[in-house]
Amino acid sequence: MTQSQTPDGMWLRCDGCGEILYRKALERNFFICMRCGHHFRIFPEQYIKIILDNGLKELDSDLAPSDPLEFPQYREKLAKARSKTGKPDAFSYGKGKISGRPVVFGVMDFRFIGGSMGSVVGEKIARSIRLARNKRLPLIIVSTSGGARMHEGMFSLMQMAKTAAELGLLRQAHIPYISIPVDPCTGGVMASFASLGDIIISEPGALLGFAGPRVIENTIGEKLPKGFQRAEFLLKHGFLDMVVSRRDLKETLTRILSILWPQKQDESGTL
Numbered sequence: 001m002t003q004s005q006t007p008d009g010m011w012l013r014c015d016g017c018g019e020i021l022y023r024k025a026l027e028r029n030f031f032i033c034m035r036c037g038h039h040f041r042i043f044p045e046q047y048i049k050i051i052l053d054n055g056l057k058e059l060d061s062d063l064a065p066s067d068p069l070e071f072p073q074y075r076e077k078l079a080k081a082r083s084k085t086g087k088p089d090a091f092s093y094g095k096g097k098i099s100g101r102p103v104v105f106g107v108m109d110f111r112f113i114g115g116s117m118g119s120v121v122g123e124k125i126a127r128s129i130r131l132a133r134n135k136r137l138p139l140i141i142v143s144t145s146g147g148a149r150m151h152e153g154m155f156s157l158m159q160m161a162k163t164a165a166e167l168g169l170l171r172q173a174h175i176p177y178i179s180i181p182v183d184p185c186t187g188g189v190m191a192s193f194a195s196l197g198d199i200i201i202s203e204p205g206a207l208l209g210f211a212g213p214r215v216i217e218n219t220i221g222e223k224l225p226k227g228f229q230r231a232e233f234l235l236k237h238g239f240l241d242m243v244v245s246r247r248d249l250k251e252t253l254t255r256i257l258s259i260l261w262p263q264k265q266d267e268s269g270t271l
């Protein structure tokens with residue numbers, strides 16, 4: 001990730017138009033460029049602030065990964081990511097409220113080894129789905145990831161099946177799951193729970209897909225169409241239900257929840 005994509009520092013250069021923007025003003029504008037509308041990448045704490053009323057009541061916040069394959073440098077990478085994010089892995093979840101409506105909310109952190117899904121991320125996602133089913137609360141997950149975490153090999157890959165199976169049970173219980181894959185969301189995450197939402201919403205310009213464009217071009221031996229794997233292209237081709245400006249994300253979720261889950265909050269579980 002380049003400095004210009006990271007909302008740190010006082011001044012930031014927009015990747016969309018090159019404009020130099022004052023961080024505080026950008027923050028007030030949901031990290032959307034005031035000039036061209038480019039959506040900067042943001043992190044869990046910002047999504048929690050934008051989407052939830054009063055923060056996240058986090059669960060399993062101390063669940064930390066082990067190194068089952070003794071993969072070279074993995075422990076060092078985990079320690080570095082932990083000191084960078086203050087978290088033991090790349091996914092946080094818990095209960096929260098959206099415009100007064102209780103939900104189970106989860107969010108991935110791209111800063112933590114590219115938001116990759118190992119056994120702890122997969123387990124926590126599975127637990128968040130189970131919590132939504134047990135408490136009968138709608139589930140909302142913001143996903144951003146490079147895919148399965150290679151340092152845990154098959155332990156990572158099996159999380160795809162595990163999260164998908166849990167979502168199958170949630171569906172049987174008729175509880176809605178709104179998936180919000182944001183830039184970038186690829187690989188085993190996009191190929192499992194992130195693409196299994198009853199409603200799938202993304203942000204303008206987000207890159208979403210399984211393999212990257214260069215890999216696909218080399219495999220099929222053809223040039224890909226312009227804008228391939230960007231949110232607008234995917235909306236047009238039926239992969240996404242909506243592309244929503246971050247500014248309107250909370251309002252959109254409120255509207256969807258009022259339709260899909262119209263119970264009063266005291267009937268759908270207490271916080």
Ligand SMILES: [Zn+2]
Nearest residue numbers: 014017033036
């Ligand atoms: Zn711009």
